[in-house]
Amino acid sequence: MVRATAVLVMTAILFSRPVLAQIPCAPRSEVSAVLQEQHREAVTAIGVTSNGAVLELWTSSEGDSWTVVVTLPSGSACILAAGEAWQDVLPSQRYTPIWSSPRQR
Numbered sequence: 001m002v003r004a005t006a007v008l009v010m011t012a013i014l015f016s017r018p019v020l021a022q023i024p025c026a027p028r029s030e031v032s033a034v035l036q037e038q039h040r041e042a043v044t045a046i047g048v049t050s051n052g053a054v055l056e057l058w059t060s061s062e063g064d065s066w067t068v069v070v071t072l073p074s075g076s077a078c079i080l081a082a083g084e085a086w087q088d089v090l091p092s093q094r095y096t097p098i099w100s101s102p103r104q105r
Contacts, residue, residue: 028077031069039065044088059086 035041035058045057049070058067066086071077 023078023080025076025078028071028075031077031079035067035069039067041065041067063087 039058040060040062041058042061043056044059047055049055052073054071056069056071058069059065063086064084066083067079068081069077070080
């Protein structure tokens with residue numbers, strides 16, 4: 001129930017204005033501790049953005065929860081999105097979205 005409430009709050013935050021002023025941020029060590037201890041999540045994907053921020057996907061081993069976190073060069077980590085029912089997609093299972101153009105296929 002707490003996780004569902006957090007997801008609803010995050011959805012409201014992400015679709016309100018101004019978005020950046022309302023995204024929950026804290027030192028990365030604190031965000032990491034909460035995701036590891038309270039949600040049993042670990043980093044499963046990572047990338048660096050064009051402005052030097054680090055984008056991480058955290059997922060639980062059972063797939064029951066996931067969180068997208070961006071860590072800014074300042075060390076502040078912000079939760080961009082969170083949800084449930086994460087599923088990894090193997091390359092053999094990938095599909096072409098119906099909205100893609102024939103040239104992209």
